[in-house]
Amino acid sequence: MEIYHGTGPGPITPDGCAVDYYATLTAGGEPGLIHAAVPPGAAILELGAGAGRITRPLLELGHEVVAVDESPEMLAHITGAETVCSPIQSLALPRTFDLVLLMSFVVETADDDLRAAFLDTCRRHVADDGCVILQRKPPEWYDTVRPSERRTGDGGTVRMKDVSRPGPGLLKATMEYVIGERRWTHTFVSRRLDDDRLGRELGRAGLTLSGFLDDDREWVRAVPR
Template sequence: MTSRKLYHGTGPGTITPDGCAVDHYAMLKPNGEPELVHAAIPQGASILELGAGAGRITHSLLSFGHEVVAVDESPEMLAHIKGAETVCSPIQSLTLHRTFDVVLLMSFVIETADDGLRRGFLRACRDHVAEDGCVILQRKAPEWYDTVQPSETVAADGRTVRMTEISRPGPGLLAATMEYTLGDRRWTHFFLSRRLDDDFLQRELNQAGLTMSGYLDGNPEWVRAVPHPREG
């Protein structure tokens, strides 16, 4: 499955390989995610943030006293991050030869419809999490795949956010286009994603040497996983 079939984007400025508009992501603010993560991990924990984008979450985690290494495949995204070590690399081929207290994979990246790519993401998580650390994943609640409908909202920053062209091309799959408009600027982002219910996700985690250990603050959209002990 090609990346073009999985996701693509349009609009002014640089568009990353996964269809994200750098100018759009650079203007986004956190929405409670850093506080949720910070409350669930040790004070001063080292964090590997996979798919960090333009630092929407990174900067808040730094302000909470965490050491953050931010990874993204887009150098244009990483140029917006200040105060953290940055690594320009696809997640699935990341090899840092070091481990972290927390590996963070947010923004529903784990829900890619490409099974091989998802497994590569999870292997990278396992390779870089400390033996007594944890992996935090963000997914949509499984029922969202059945209930989501076209929508239009106006964000606090004045952006109009539309979800359109929703289809369900196969079991557990959902395709849609997000449209973001601010003034005379308009970006679109098409994505194809897969539902990850607990049973499916646990099987995927197990292949990577991880296991689910609960949710953050009881929210099933935020999954905590821990590593299987290394043999020998």
């Protein structure tokens, strides 16, 4: 089963993301949420940084950020931060960080071995007194999500379509992004991670689930064991 596939103008990353579309995105409340969960000036390793949507605000909030992505085209959009072009699963930097950040639902890949490698990378790079912050969809979302459409502030359209459930705990869907005459698609398969399963997988990586940053349990905090 193909887990990721992307189409549209411009470069497409190995996990199906459209660089030109991601370069248009801006942050919402995520940087403030992250900033409030770590000490002032914390050193942050951002895994899967993309085009820097979150990197820039974290820099402005006074953090040192090392931004990692496997796409050089994504990283070309980031300024002001050290960038490292590498797959997350094989990253091996000679230092640790106050915070390792893995957001944008990357942890929910349907490839269980790849997710384990992602979590091993998080543990390898977090300081013993630091923390890891993960973003996942609340488990209940997987039970209720349906095709949808919304307009964005720049006049674009975001659609979720072709929603299916190819196996227990799995969701397959295609996101469609339209801005003017440009159209991109991103098809993905992701896995539902309830608290128990996520806790077990964190444990195998040497991490402990220590709480949530929000009432919806979307933002997960973990610490070294």
